[in-house]
Amino acid sequence: DQQVKQNSPSLSVQEGRISILNCDYTNSMFDYFLWYKKYPAEGPTFLISISSIKDKNEDGRFTVFLNKSAKHLSLHIVPSQPGDSAVYFCAARDYNQGGKLIFGQGTELSVKP
Amino acid sequence: DSGVTQTPKHLITATGQRVTLRCSPRSGDLSVYWYQQSLDQGLQFLIQYYNGEERAKGNILERFSAQQFPDLHSELNLSSLELGDSALYFCASNNGGQGLNEQFFGPGTRLTVL
Numbered sequence: 001d002q003q004v005k006q007n008s009p010s011l012s013v014q015e016g017r018i019s020i021l022n023c024d025y026t027n028s029m030f031d032y033f034l035w036y037k038k039y040p041a042e043g044p045t046f047l048i049s050i051s052s053i054k055d056k057n058e059d060g061r062f063t064v065f066l067n068k069s070a071k072h073l074s075l076h077i078v079p080s081q082p083g084d085s086a087v088y089f090c091a092a093r094d095y096n097q098g099g100k101l102i103f104g105q106g107t108e109l110s111v112k113p
Numbered sequence: 114d115s116g117v118t119q120t121p122k123h124l125i126t127a128t129g130q131r132v133t134l135r136c137s138p139r140s141g142d143l144s145v146y147w148y149q150q151s152l153d154q155g156l157q158f159l160i161q162y163y164n165g166e167e168r169a170k171g172n173i174l175e176r177f178s179a180q181q182f183p184d185l186h187s188e189l190n191l192s193s194l195e196l197g198d199s200a201l202y203f204c205a206s207n208n209g210g211q212g213l214n215e216q217f218f219g220p221g222t223r224l225t226v227l
Contacts, residue, residue, distance in 0.1 A: 004155075034215060043115060043203055043218030044156070089155060098169025098211065100146060101216060103155040 003027045004092050006104035013111050019077040021107050023090030026071060030092040033076050035064060038087045047088075048075070073085065080111045116140065117219035119204050125225045131192040134222045136204030138185055144168070144209030145187040146216055147179055150201040162187055163209045194226045 013019045023033075030038045030080050031052050050057040050064045050073065063076045070088035077084055087108045091101040116139035123227050125131055138145050143164045148156040158171035167216035173179075176194075181187045191198060205216035 006155075036218075041220070043117070043205075043220045045115070046215040046217070047217060091156075098161050098163075099144070099207075100158045100161055100169050100171060101156075102158065103148075105155040 002105075004090055004102050004104040006088075006090055006107050008107050009105070010108045010110070012069050013071075013080045013109065015082055015111055015113050016079045017044075019075075019080045019084065019109055019111065021075040021077075021088050021090070023073045023104055023111065024071060027092065027094060027102075029072075029094050029096060030102075031095050032093040033064070033066060033073050034091045034093070035062075036089045036091060036103075037084075038089060038106070044089055055061075077109075082111050082113055085109055085111050114221065115217040117206050117217050119202075119222050121220035121222060122220065123225075124224050125227065126194060127227055128194055128196060130194050130226075131190065132194065134189040134191070134202050134204075134224075134225065136187045136189070136206075136219060138187070138204075138206030139217055142206035142208050142217070143185065144207050145181055145185070146205040147173075147187070147189050148203045148205065150221075151197075151202065152200075155197045156203060159189070168209075191224070193221060196226050199224055 034049040035047040038044045087106045090104040118137045147159040159173040161169040201221045203221045205218045207214045
């Protein structure tokens with residue numbers, strides 16, 4: 001039962017353009033959503049989060065949008081840079097279950113110069 | 114550097130063996146989480162400890178166990194190892210309190226079972 005899904009395993013974008021990474025979820029009890037970035041041979045690094053009571057959160061080049069009715073969130077990176085090339089994981093938290101995170105399968109972003 | 118340390122970085126062992134993975138959380142963090150990442154998979158939650166007590170359990174096999182010690186470091190024990198246990202094992206920590214506090218991940222331990 002995959003509660004958090006990232007349906008695109010990979011995405012390729014030109015430097016300077018927008019990258020849009022998508023994530024869908026099924027559990028209405030999730031209270032926070034987070035995006036993590038992961039480089040090879042490293043642990044995931046927290047990028048940005050959004051509370052379930054909001055629909056947008058922005059931090060520099062990164063913006064996360066939440067559409068609760070569609071149970072969908074997306075991460076926008078503008079402008080994309082080659083250093084953004086990594087695997088991006090969407091995660092959701094159900095505080096009633098001790099705060100554990102449920103992760104999607106990840107999307108590998110490649111930003112080409 | 115997240116402040117979370119994990120040892121060893123790599124571990125190669127044989128089927129049927131037992132291994133122990135170690136995690137030291139960030140200074141001040143009370144909660145430790147263990148995750149498994151198999152090939153082409155997302156991170157799967159295994160177990161959480163908060164201040165020495167088990168708080169939540171995921172799809173952790175009975176052959177696996179964990180504990181958190183008084184100094185808050187944690188160990189994940191994997192026994193009767195099978196080929197399918199080969200994976201990256203990540204530890205994460207946070208203060209475990211209310212409100213959002215993101216989890217900070219260690220660099221992981223890569224386990225290879227031959």
